[in-house]
Structure formats: C-alpha cells, structure tokens
Amino acid sequence: xxxxxxxxxxxxxxxxxxxxxxxxxxxxxxxxxxxxxxxxxxxxxxxxxxxxxxxxxxxxxxxxxxxxxxxxxxxxxxxxxxxxxxxxxxxxxxxxxxxxxxxxxxxxxxxxxxxxxx
Numbered sequence: 001x002x003x004x005x006x007x008x009x010x011x012x013x014x015x016x017x018x019x020x021x022x023x024x025x026x027x028x029x030x031x032x033x034x035x036x037x038x039x040x041x042x043x044x045x046x047x048x049x050x051x052x053x054x055x056x057x058x059x060x061x062x063x064x065x066x067x068x069x070x071x072x073x074x075x076x077x078x079x080x081x082x083x084x085x086x087x088x089x090x091x092x093x094x095x096x097x098x099x100x101x102x103x104x105x106x107x108x109x110x111x112x113x114x115x116x117x118x
Contacts, residue, residue: 002036003027004112006105007045011062012055017041017048020118021065028072037074038108039066040100046082049097063094070096077104 005024009016020039027035041048048062055061066076077100078093090099109115 001034002111002113003038004108004115005037005039006115006117007039007041007048008043009118010044011048011050011053012059016118017045018060018062018065020116021048021062021069023116024074025065025068025072028069028074031072037069037072038112039069039074039076040105040108041076041078041082041097042105043079043082044086046078046086046088049076049078049093050088051092051094066094066097070094075108077108079105 005020007017007020011017024037024039028037049066051063053061053063070076076097078097080099080101083099
C-alpha cells in the first residue's frame with residue numbers, strides 16, 4: 001500500500017506529529033509488506049524537520065523519527081512557504097527531508113492509496 005501522511009501540528013506541545021511519525025515508521029518496519037510512505041509537513045509541522053533540536057532526556061526526538069523514515073525509503077517533504085514563515089532554511093532540514101510545495105503534495109495525494117492527516 002502507498003500511504004501519505006500529512007502532519008500539521010508542531011513537533012512539541014501536542015503529540016499528533018509524534019504519533020503520525022510513529023505510525024509511518026511502523027508501516028516501513030517490515031520490508032516484505034511492500035508499504036511505501038510519504039510524509040508531508042505542513043504549517044507548524046514544518047518545524048519537525050529542523051535538525052539539531054535539543055529535547056529533554058527521555059522525551060521523544062522527532063529528528064530521529066524522520067531520519068528512520070528516510071533510511072527505510074520513506075520520502076519527506078516540507079512545505080517551503082511554511083518553512084519561510086518560520087525562518088527555517090533548506091540547510092537546516094534533517095537528512096532526508098526536502099523543501100516541497102503544494103504541487104508536490106497534490107501529486108503525492110493522487111499517488112497514495114490512503115491519506116492520513118494528523
């Protein structure tokens with residue numbers, strides 16, 4: 001199956017983005033299942049892809065979740081307009097995340113068998 005995850009919430013303060021990334025990662029764990037995953041970070045979720053985040057010990061670290069998804073073959077797009085509005089430039093994105101746009105999100109939506117919004 002082909003899954004598109006659209007995340008809207010900030011990386012911390014709520015657990016919506018965290019839970020969306022947990023599910024995306026879980027779908028990629030078994031390569032035999034043949035799942036494909038794309039994640040698009042929109043609005044405040046663009047901050048999830050900022051590298052070098054420092055979080056309290058024992059707290060979840062979204063940078064590591066995004067890196068795991070990318071290493072497992074998942075694609076990660078980050079809304080460029082949302083990045084600009086939050087002062088995030090391309091060089092600050094975690095490895096595997098790329099600046100995207102609504103045309104890309106539209107194409108990914110058509111590509112997907114299932115779209116999950118968090």
